[in-house]
Amino acid sequence: MSSIVKQISSQRSKCGSGSCSGRSLSPAIPGHESRDVQHRIENHPCYSEKAHHRFARIHLAVAPACNIQCNYCNRKYDCSNESRPGVTSERLTPEQALAKVRLVQSRIPNLAVAGIAGPGDPLANPEKTLRTFELLSETGLRLCLSTNGLMLPDFVPELKRLGVDHVTVTINAVDPTIASKIYAWIVFGRRRLEGEEAASLLIDRQMQSLDLLKKHDILCKVNTVLIPGVNDDHITELHEKISSKGVFIHNIMPLISAPEYGTYFGKIGQRGPTDQELESVRNSLPGGARLMRHCKQCRADAVGMLGEDRSSEFTLQKLEEANAASTPKQGELLLSSDPVLRVAVATKDGRIVDEHFGHVHSFSIFEVGASGVIEIGRRSVDEYCQGGYGDEPTLSDTLRAIADCSAIFVQKVGHCPRKDMVAAGIEPVDAYAGKPVHTSLMHFFLSKQLGPLSESARNVAEDVSAVI
Numbered sequence: 203m204s205s206i207v208k209q210i211s212s213q214r215s216k217c218g219s220g221s222c223s224g225r226s227l228s229p230a231i232p233g234h235e236s237r238d239v240q241h242r243i244e245n246h247p248c249y250s251e252k253a254h255h256r257f258a259r260i261h262l263a264v265a266p267a268c269n270i271q272c273n274y275c276n277r278k279y280d281c282s283n284e285s286r287p288g289v290t291s292e293r294l295t296p297e298q299a300l301a302k303v304r305l306v307q308s309r310i311p312n313l314a315v316a317g318i319a320g321p322g323d324p325l326a327n328p329e330k331t332l333r334t335f336e337l338l339s340e341t342g343l344r345l346c347l348s349t350n351g352l353m354l355p356d357f358v359p360e361l362k363r364l365g366v367d368h369v370t371v372t373i374n375a376v377d378p379t380i381a382s383k384i385y386a387w388i389v390f391g392r393r394r395l396e397g398e399e400a401a402s403l404l405i406d407r408q409m410q411s412l413d414l415l416k417k418h419d420i421l422c423k424v425n426t427v428l429i430p431g432v433n434d435d436h437i438t439e440l441h442e443k444i445s446s447k448g449v450f451i452h453n454i455m456p457l458i459s460a461p462e463y464g465t466y467f468g469k470i471g472q473r474g475p476t477d478q479e480l481e482s483v484r485n486s487l488p489g490g491a492r493l494m495r496h497c498k499q500c501r502a503d504a505v506g507m508l509g510e511d512r513s514s515e516f517t518l519q520k521l522e523e524a525n526a527a528s529t530p531k532q533g534e535l536l537l538s539s540d541p542v543l544r545v546a547v548a549t550k551d552g553r554i555v556d557e558h559f560g561h562v563h564s565f566s567i568f569e570v571g572a573s574g575v576i577e578i579g580r581r582s583v584d585e586y587c588q589g590g591y592g593d594e595p596t597l598s599d600t601l602r603a604i605a606d607c608s609a610i611f612v613q614k615v616g617h618c619p620r621k622d623m624v625a626a627g628i629e630p631v632d633a634y635a636g637k638p639v640h641t642s643l644m645h646f647f648l649s650k651q652l653g654p655l656s657e658s659a660r661n662v663a664e665d666v667s668a669v670i
């Protein structure tokens with residue numbers, strides 16, 4: 203039994219269940235973001251419309267509980283703030299979530315983002331959510347969170363520490379009278395509050411959240427559920443308020459309501475907006491945060507590109523079957539007969555090729571093949587640059603430490619070490635300086651292997667090339 207399968211089995215038996223800087227982040231003109239922001243959204247399918255044609259995301263359903271009751275939500279189903287009503291997800295433990303991500307990474311090479319968006323509110327389940335992000339830090343994926351914002355002020359610094367760079371807060375009103383028509387109750391500090399008292403507290407906490415996200419330089423998206431006759435005349439005020447707090451992008455989503463979903467709004471016959479009403483509200487907004495128009499209201503265990511649903515390919519049962527069939531050793535790709543390249547990458551955080559060869563203290567070692575990219579470990583080396591000159595014995599030791607790699611990705615490398623690398627059979631590559639590690643590795647691999655690969659792989663290569 204593989205270690206992954208053992209992990210899953212033991213978790214099952216336990217739970218028994220099977221679903222920088224204070225810079226301004228708000229671009230005055232969409233499409234003219236700073237290089238830093240551009241880099242942070244270029245492979246996030248929700249924050250960049252361009253990226254949603256090229257990159258996939260996975261949602262990890264590790265958070266079952268919620269601390270508020272939205273009138274458009276039925277607790278039998280997933281959090282409607284990031285999910286269509288009426289679909290349920292398999293709950294995962296954090297360890298199962300990591301195993302699932304590993305499998306998906308091996309099958310969907312353009313996977314770029316891992317998000318936690320339910321099925322309840324991630325921060326009403328802080329242990330599971332934070333533990334999952336901790337485990338995911340080794341995957342090289344962008345980490346994303348979606349929350350109602352009630353508990354967010356307590357966790358922003360921790361989320362930043364864990365590498366969560368994108369946070370969505372669902373805010374449906376900034377006026378307590380209007381909000382009290384949308385939320386039945388909230389639970390805060392062991393107290394259950396209702397009406398305008400509950401709505402005021404929730405809004406205060408959401409506004410605090412936006413300030414803290416800006417302070418900690420985390421990109422923020424606000425989701426708003428458009429509810430005709432309830433908050434449709436209030437969207438401009440809401441949009442101006444959140445824009446003034448540095449929110450990057452605003453996603454105004456239609457209420458999806460039907461009696462069979464069993465929600466309060468469904469029962470009282472509250473309708474959702476027509477396409478024309480939705481567009482009219484979006485088009486009436488003044489400048490400020492850019493607008494997201496490509497949301498697919500995906501489910502809390504969504505996998506793949508936005509708008510495609512591959513979650514059924516990655517259920518817990520499929521995960522167990524795949525691992526039983528392949529029994530991969532740690533560090534091996536699932537399809538061991540595939541050609542595989544091993545590459546040493548100079549990267550500080552495992553995500554970006556951002557270190558000068560002369561300053562590296564450890565290399566991340568990756569294997570890349572047709573079935574995906576996987577990090578197999580880190581190798582420590584001594585710093586080659588000794589303040590103006592390179593230390594030759596250190597260079598020899600470094601090249602020995604990565605002798606099994608066919609290439610080395612660096613931000614920059616000098617002429618002398620470059621010659622020695624080539625002589626040692628290791629290709630120095632600085633073409634991906636400042637680029638995402640996983641995408642760059644896949645682009646490098648596909649460029650080398652294009653001939654023997656299938657048409658679909660060539661399509662992936664073209665997609666990846668477009669953003670490199």
Ligand code: CLF
Pocket residue numbers: 247248259261283284285315316317318319346347348368370423453496497498499500508
């Ligand atoms: Fe998921 Fe949400 Fe992150 Fe995207 S979804 S947690 S920001 S990675 Fe995206 Fe799906 Fe719309 Fe959400 S299309 S429902 S906006």
Ligand code: SF4
Pocket residue numbers: 268269270271272274275276280281282283321322323350
């Ligand atoms: Fe439902 Fe999400 Fe609202 Fe909680 S925050 S009540 S899970 S829609």
